[in-house]
Amino acid sequence: MPILGSGRRDPHEERVATLTPQARPSDRADAASPPAVELRHVVKRFEGDVGRRVARSVDAAGGARGAADAVVAVAGIDLEIGDGEFFSMLGPSGSGKTTTLRMIAGFEQPSEGRILLHGEDVTERPPFDRDVNTVFQDYALFPHMTVGDNVAYGLMIRKVPKPERERRVGDALAMVRLSGYERRKPGQLSGGQRQRVALARALVNRPSVLLLDEPLGALDLKLREEMQIELKAIQQEVGITFIYVTHDQEEALTMSDRLAVFSQGRIEQVGSPAEVYERPATPFVAGFVGTSNLLGGAVAETIVGRAGTFTVRPEKIRMGEPDAPAGDDESSALGVVRTVVYLGPDTRYIVALDAGAELVVTEQNLSTSSMEALAAQGRRVRLTWKRQHNFAIGG
Amino acid sequence: MRSGGARWGLRLATLAVLGFIYIPLAVVIVYAFNASGTVSWPPAGFSLRWVQAALENSGLQDAFKTSIVIGIGAAAIAVILGSLAAFAVARYRFFGREAISFVVVFPIALPGIVTGMALSTTFATVDLPLGILSIIVGHATFCVVLVYNNVIARLRRTSRSLEEASSDLGADTWQTFRHVTLPAVRSAVLAGALLAFALSFDEVIVTIFTAGGVTTLPIWIFRSFRLANQVALVNVAGLAAILLSVIPVYIASRLTQDTGGVTGAKT
Numbered sequence A: 001m002p003i004l005g006s007g008r009r010d011p012h013e014e015r016v017a018t019l020t021p022q023a024r025p026s027d028r029a030d031a032a033s034p035p036a037v038e039l040r041h042v043v044k045r046f047e048g049d050v051g052r053r054v055a056r057s058v059d060a061a062g063g064a065r066g067a068a069d070a071v072v073a074v075a076g077i078d079l080e081i082g083d084g085e086f087f088s089m090l091g092p093s094g095s096g097k098t099t100t101l102r103m104i105a106g107f108e109q110p111s112e113g114r115i116l117l118h119g120e121d122v123t124e125r126p127p128f129d130r131d132v133n134t135v136f137q138d139y140a141l142f143p144h145m146t147v148g149d150n151v152a153y154g155l156m157i158r159k160v161p162k163p164e165r166e167r168r169v170g171d172a173l174a175m176v177r178l179s180g181y182e183r184r185k186p187g188q189l190s191g192g193q194r195q196r197v198a199l200a201r202a203l204v205n206r207p208s209v210l211l212l213d214e215p216l217g218a219l220d221l222k223l224r225e226e227m228q229i230e231l232k233a234i235q236q237e238v239g240i241t242f243i244y245v246t247h248d249q250e251e252a253l254t255m256s257d258r259l260a261v262f263s264q265g266r267i268e269q270v271g272s273p274a275e276v277y278e279r280p281a282t283p284f285v286a287g288f289v290g291t292s293n294l295l296g297g298a299v300a301e302t303i304v305g306r307a308g309t310f311t312v313r314p315e316k317i318r319m320g321e322p323d324a325p326a327g328d329d330e331s332s333a334l335g336v337v338r339t340v341v342y343l344g345p346d347t348r349y350i351v352a353l354d355a356g357a358e359l360v361v362t363e364q365n366l367s368t369s370s371m372e373a374l375a376a377q378g379r380r381v382r383l384t385w386k387r388q389h390n391f392a393i394g395g
Numbered sequence B: 001m002r003s004g005g006a007r008w009g010l011r012l013a014t015l016a017v018l019g020f021i022y023i024p025l026a027v028v029i030v031y032a033f034n035a036s037g038t039v040s041w042p043p044a045g046f047s048l049r050w051v052q053a054a055l056e057n058s059g060l061q062d063a064f065k066t067s068i069v070i071g072i073g074a075a076a077i078a079v080i081l082g083s084l085a086a087f088a089v090a091r092y093r094f095f096g097r098e099a100i101s102f103v104v105v106f107p108i109a110l111p112g113i114v115t116g117m118a119l120s121t122t123f124a125t126v127d128l129p130l131g132i133l134s135i136i137v138g139h140a141t142f143c144v145v146l147v148y149n150n151v152i153a154r155l156r157r158t159s160r161s162l163e164e165a166s167s168d169l170g171a172d173t174w175q176t177f178r179h180v181t182l183p184a185v186r187s188a189v190l191a192g193a194l195l196a197f198a199l200s201f202d203e204v205i206v207t208i209f210t211a212g213g214v215t216t217l218p219i220w221i222f223r224s225f226r227l228a229n230q231v232a233l234v235n236v237a238g239l240a241a242i243l244l245s246v247i248p249v250y251i252a253s254r255l256t257q258d259t260g261g262v263t264g265a266k267t
């Protein structure tokens, strides 16, 4: 469990440092306009039965504890999300992504901190009084209503006149390519179709911010990839801010303008996909986004020639014969191929270095066949990569 | 492979059980339409004369109406208290929440004779005159659980996120209840009410303790059963009791089947 108030570092300072101007659409638009969503040092503790039990087990294990009797789901988050941005929250299970999203929607009250939408403090407002809509992980379509009535629900509640309602429902269903399904019941739709109805039901209200909690989690891989492209296209079309929760790093990297990496109720790093992938701010980010490939301590001094912790991306490393020469601008290390994983388009080699660490190398199967790739197992190799691809972490 | 002998044995046992349960019921129904006034096999022939007589017997008529009023009253109380308790337990956290289920279910496990005794004593203590009202209250004690169980099962199967989705789409608490929660539990409430009515309609023990001078249909049957000149009428009354128990129970089971799956459907 994360420990509350362990103020070792100021998360806000670190965040500002990782932001580049071009990665923030809010800066592009109008410097004076407030961000679509702003979280100011938001903390969420869950009290009660579950919390108490977990807290006690932490005590018994000799761990430190936060506030007595509570699970700290979100341990102090500061975040600004710009207008029209596709923003992802990425992190392992239990890292506080859903809780953060639910606080923005208004289903949970923060224990501390403020939540602002377009500069307006909405911390105390109920969900129905916030200009935000949610696409739920289980879709939460009303089973007793038709698809048309489901999509029209928000408009019906806000007493939008019937002709306009029908037109907007038709438009929304057309956008998710479900025209003609108005009369069906949710029970008569496939998983992907339900997902799109849920999206249409949220979008029809033209919210300023759309929250999506692992909306593609229940779909199979192929449908998921299709929906990723579709979602991104819809977001660009409507220009609404999307806040997208996922624990799939590939999904977050391919779809987002920016993303935040969560761990144990904190944000480890915020930045554009390229920044987070190429220049992870902490070992956790390096490990979670892609393959870690960490070089630290004595190993780093031997190979990189400097003290610190470094990361190298697997696809930047070249694998060759042990006596292959390395250029001046290159780092290099000798090792033995311990494991070969054939992945179709490319192959992943896990190499145990003589210096002590292990590095993962991926190579495209340009000419190699699976037989050749697998034969590399146990072979001595030299790994080389450009020095500029050694990234110091959290320095 | 099951051997032929075992299969025939099973069939026979099933038939025996069904016969054991349903032959006595069939006998009552047959005698209700018997042309003769005595209970003797074989029946003398088909006739509606006892049905006619039952419709003209004011004692039986009154007992029948009384039972219906009591059944409706007990079901109404059960619907109000049972639904409220189910909502509270399923949707809110409060001190003593876990205890409620037990408190609500307990009266049905309690021997009727104890419930009857206790209620009778209590009514005497608070000076509530025994009569239709006291019977209704008495029946309600064990009818609440039927509505409670049905509604809470439905609420537990209905995804919490439906209510959140409604609220997210702009509906306030009342609108969410009206458009989302109520449609989801309506058939469960109705099923519980019908079961409560059926249970109340043929209840005897608690009724005896709380009736005072009031005669319900089961009590009328019990009294008339021993009178030789009423025997044929008793069978007609029995038929009425069967119908008013079986039909609500049948409808209730249909109600919980039909919508149960859809409401609970999660992806």
Ligand SMILES: Nc1ncnc2c1ncn2[C@@H]1O[C@H](COP(=O)(O)OP(=O)(O)OP(=O)(O)O)[C@@H](O)[C@H]1O
Binding pocket: A046, A050, A051, A071, A072, A073, A091, A092, A093, A094, A095, A096, A097, A098, A099, A100, A247
């Ligand atoms: N209602 C609750 N009561 C008590 N603890 C809770 C509650 N909801 C969440 N938690 C705890 O808060 C922490 C964060 O949960 P959260 O659902 O936000 O994680 P998540 O990042 O969305 O994970 P996942 O990827 O599995 O959905 C977890 O430890 C969880 O057990």
Ligand SMILES: [Mg+2]
Binding pocket: A097, A098, A099
């Ligand atoms: Mg989650």
